[in-house]
Amino acid sequence: MALPAQVTIVEVGPRDGFQMEKTFIPTETKVAIIDGLVRAGIRRMEVTSFVNPKVIEQMRDAEEVMRAVDRTRGVVYIGLVPNLKGAQRAIAAGVDAMKIVICPSQSYNLRNVGMTVEESLRTCEELIALGRANDVEAEVVIGLSFGCPLEGPIPEDRIVDLTGKVVAMGYSEVSIADSIGVANPSQVRRMMRRLQDGFPRVHFSLHLHNTRGLGLANVLAALDEGIDTFDSSIGGLGGSPVVVAGATGNIPTEDLVNMLNEMGLGTGIDTEGVMVASRMAQDFLGRPLPSFVLAAGTRERLFRRARERQEAQRATG
Amino acid sequence: MALPAQVTIVEVGPRDGFQMEKTFIPTETKVAIIDGLVRAGIRRMEVTSFVNPKVIEQMRDAEEVMRAVDRTRGVVYIGLVPNLKGAQRAIAAGVDAMKIVICPSQSYNLRNVGMTVEESLRTCEELIALGRANDVEAEVVIGLSFGCPLEGPIPEDRIVDLTGKVVAMGYSEVSIADSIGVANPSQVRRMMRRLQDGFPRVHFSLHLHNTRGLGLANVLAALDEGIDTFDSSIGGLGGSPVVVAGATGNIPTEDLVNMLNEMGLGTGIDTEGVMVASRMAQDFLGRPLPSFVLAAGTRERLFRRARERQEAQRATG
Numbered sequence: 001m002a003l004p005a006q007v008t009i010v011e012v013g014p015r016d017g018f019q020m021e022k023t024f025i026p027t028e029t030k031v032a033i034i035d036g037l038v039r040a041g042i043r044r045m046e047v048t049s050f051v052n053p054k055v056i057e058q059m060r061d062a063e064e065v066m067r068a069v070d071r072t073r074g075v076v077y078i079g080l081v082p083n084l085k086g087a088q089r090a091i092a093a094g095v096d097a098m099k100i101v102i103c104p105s106q107s108y109n110l111r112n113v114g115m116t117v118e119e120s121l122r123t124c125e126e127l128i129a130l131g132r133a134n135d136v137e138a139e140v141v142i143g144l145s146f147g148c149p150l151e152g153p154i155p156e157d158r159i160v161d162l163t164g165k166v167v168a169m170g171y172s173e174v175s176i177a178d179s180i181g182v183a184n185p186s187q188v189r190r191m192m193r194r195l196q197d198g199f200p201r202v203h204f205s206l207h208l209h210n211t212r213g214l215g216l217a218n219v220l221a222a223l224d225e226g227i228d229t230f231d232s233s234i235g236g237l238g239g240s241p242v243v244v245a246g247a248t249g250n251i252p253t254e255d256l257v258n259m260l261n262e263m264g265l266g267t268g269i270d271t272e273g274v275m276v277a278s279r280m281a282q283d284f285l286g287r288p289l290p291s292f293v294l295a296a297g298t299r300e301r302l303f304r305r306a307r308e309r310q311e312a313q314r315a316t317g
Numbered sequence: 318m319a320l321p322a323q324v325t326i327v328e329v330g331p332r333d334g335f336q337m338e339k340t341f342i343p344t345e346t347k348v349a350i351i352d353g354l355v356r357a358g359i360r361r362m363e364v365t366s367f368v369n370p371k372v373i374e375q376m377r378d379a380e381e382v383m384r385a386v387d388r389t390r391g392v393v394y395i396g397l398v399p400n401l402k403g404a405q406r407a408i409a410a411g412v413d414a415m416k417i418v419i420c421p422s423q424s425y426n427l428r429n430v431g432m433t434v435e436e437s438l439r440t441c442e443e444l445i446a447l448g449r450a451n452d453v454e455a456e457v458v459i460g461l462s463f464g465c466p467l468e469g470p471i472p473e474d475r476i477v478d479l480t481g482k483v484v485a486m487g488y489s490e491v492s493i494a495d496s497i498g499v500a501n502p503s504q505v506r507r508m509m510r511r512l513q514d515g516f517p518r519v520h521f522s523l524h525l526h527n528t529r530g531l532g533l534a535n536v537l538a539a540l541d542e543g544i545d546t547f548d549s550s551i552g553g554l555g556g557s558p559v560v561v562a563g564a565t566g567n568i569p570t571e572d573l574v575n576m577l578n579e580m581g582l583g584t585g586i587d588t589e590g591v592m593v594a595s596r597m598a599q600d601f602l603g604r605p606l607p608s609f610v611l612a613a614g615t616r617e618r619l620f621r622r623a624r625e626r627q628e629a630q631r632a633t634g
Contacts, residue, residue: 003503147616147619147620148623149619149623150623150626150627151623151627152620152623152624152627153620180619181613182616182619182620184576184579184580185537185576185580186320186579186580186581187579187580210609211609211613212572212575212576212609212610212613212615212616213533213569213572213575213576213608213609213610214533214572214576214579214609216530216531216533216534217533217534217536217537217576219534220502220534220537220538221537224541248609248612248613252530255529255530255531258529258530259501259502259529259530259531259534262501262503262504262531263501263502263503263504264503291530292527292528292529292530292531292565293529293530295565296498296528296529296565298529299464299499299529302464302466302497302499303464303469303470303499306465306466306467306468306469307469309467310467310468310469
């Protein structure tokens with residue numbers, strides 16, 4: 001199959017990345033990073049989470065962030081919502097889209113959102129109705145689709161079954177997540193082929209983690225199956241609450257954009273522009289972020305330096 | 318195309334990795350790591366370099382390393398040789414195979430081995446004759462095949478042309494190297510397809526770097542073209558002398574083995590066994606090595622813990 005000519009990157013750093021940070025990031029810093037990412041060409045972004053501030057204090061400024069960002073035409077500002085209360089806040093705050101996570105593992109779903117899978121499914125049903133009534137997109141993320149830290153392997157059938165249930169509710173955007181970075185390229189291909197064959201009218205995207213270094217290889221495998229939308233996080237910020245110390249989480253946006261741009265696939269995103277936003281986050285957090293391109297620079301920059309050196313030598317020689 | 322059922326990993330850490338280290342690694346530590354890798358299932362390994370010790374002091378014990386390793390039947394112990402003098406030392410030391418690097422960029426080749434490309438080609442010709450006379454394999458590595466830090470982009474034609482020249486000398490093993498990590502998956506596919514179409518009797522392998530995080534994605538692209546042999550380095554040790562500070566080099570062996578094993582491709586290598594050797598190197602060097610699996614652990618280990626926890630809960634419940 002031919003690779004998709006255009007690929008959409010969903011930036012999740014301001015939500016998935018920031019929520020893992022213990023030090024509160026001032027609203028203006030969050031907004032500066034979000035606006036910087038839009039200037040770099042990001043067109044879909046999880047900007048915040050409408051979670052109970054007592055649970056995730058970092059997200060206590062969700063409404064303020066939504067008010068302060070430079071709303072740009074054509075950019076979809078997404079809010080994560082854990083429940084209907086969060087959805088009502090998100091709609092009142094003016095998000096373009098809401099995402100809700102459901103996990104196929106009963107024990108993890110309980111731990112993550114305090115609901116059984118069945119309760120989460122009922123919430124999904126109410127959420128899409130609420131979204132329709134308010135003209136706000138709703139999307140389901142099926143977390144831990146490739147394995148669970150509490151239950152181990154998750155049968156593919158269970159993901160297909162859950163997908164079927166949310167599709168029956170009317171969802172047409174489904175994100176398949178490997179929240180703990182256990183998927184491999186063969187598994188990604190198999191899963192995405194099966195889901196796309198089974199639900200031809202649904203648009204699937206992937207949320208992949210880089211925990212075992214397989215993030216970009218898994219993206220490549222999915223591109224081969226025609227998947228054209230991927231989550232990533234500036235600088236590789238964020239991860240799962242159950243990651244091992246020293247392990248990394250999300251795919252760094254600049255690494256993903258760099259790969260796609262280098263392959264000649266259209267992203268509409270400027271790698272250097274993303275790096276400007278990543279450096280803002282890095283400077284604020286005061287530690288090097290786990291992004292390769294941020295550390296090494298782009299090939300283009302390396303070759304530009306080579307060209308300049310050659311020209312200088314010619315001029316002096 | 319179907320993926321290769323069996324994949325060979327060429328461990329290059331003891332040569333490419335160690336040579337970048339400033340602190341001398343005692344011969345017994347080197348040997349313990351090499352023997353550990355063989356126990357983990359590695360069957361081809363660059364164990365040392367027969368370079369002038371004045372140039373790379375770390376490799377001054379090349380002969381002692383070759384004498385001390387536990388020579389295992391079926392394992393190919395490879396020595397890197399920069400020139401004929403090195404080749405004579407390597408043969409005397411009893412290597413199974415010799416590798417020589419040639420770069421398609423005149424300026425880089427001069428800097429790397431002090432010879433023009435034409436001089437390097439003559440050395441390649443003498444090397445294969447010397448190898449044949451002594452029943453020692455000889456292999457050519459075409460460095461910087463995807464771009465040069467001094468000259469920038471390298472035309473694909475030049476790699477095809479160089480390959481043609483060494484194949485005409487009788488070489489049947491050619492390694493295509495992205496020594497600075499600038500290749501992308503589309504480029505890797507194109508290059509390997511062209512080389513394999515052009516030289517159907519030659520066995521090509523790939524030496525890929527992870528500088529921009531694309532190492533494993535590039536491996537996946539090459540597997541799709543039927544390439545079945547890849548270099549990697551324990552813990553991701555090593556890199557190019559021109560890498561940027563903070564940037565990484567080689568693909569970590571445990572990350573590569575993990576990907577291939579998880580995909581169900583045969584490697585004959587035990588990921589945990591490789592990690593034992595990586596930890597030896599990490600402990601000696603006293604800094605965390607840039608390997609994902611070394612930091613996060615394998616999926617198998619994560620799921621084993623999940624199973625054990627579930628069993629313990631059942632027993633107490």
